[in-house]
Amino acid sequence: GAVVSQHPSRVICKSGTSVKIECRSLDFQATTMFWYRQFPKQSLMLMATSNEGSKATYEQGVEKDKFLINHASLTLSTLTVTSAHPEDSSFYICSADTGTIYEQYFGPGTRLTVT
């Protein structure tokens, strides 16, 4: 089956620093990757959609200068949280599709804590 990995699984950083999260499709090429954020006991909120080689499309209310997304290859997308603050602490989940709109494969998530 299609496997998506994320790295790191957990990260703690100090306020004002930047942190990068990687999302990889391990056994397939992902035309599109998606980034979600989930606060405790809440649902997943779509942050942005990224296509390989083009700029990401951000959802309303998501700051593109704060959440930098790079989708440099068909197997790798990165999310960089710049100048992180405690309110950015959350569970970040990526997903990828295989070119069909009927399924997305979700990564295991990254727990970000900003102190």
Place this chain on the structure above:
Amino acid sequence: ELKVEQNPLFLSMQEEKNYTIYCNYSTTSDRLYWYRQDPGKSLESLFVLLSNGAVKQEGRLMASLDTKARLSTLHITAAVHDLSATYFCAVGTGNQFYFGTGTSLTVIP
């Protein structure tokens, strides 16, 4: 704005009982997904429903889709403790998914 609502938000049920979780959505779509999430974990795909009237069953869970009513249900039969988790529905539109509010299920002995 697409809205996806689930009810109930919290569900505590006894083992061996039956219950239904409802997922209502506000826009036309013929793709509806159900996921399970355990604490601290990512999503596990349960069902993919791609047409009006679709019904799928796996073990004690059964999902259905009524696209005309914009409603999907997840029915739990004879609940067991292992089913305790949070369940999300998601609506597919274009190549994007929009998630419901989630239902936290606790099965008690």
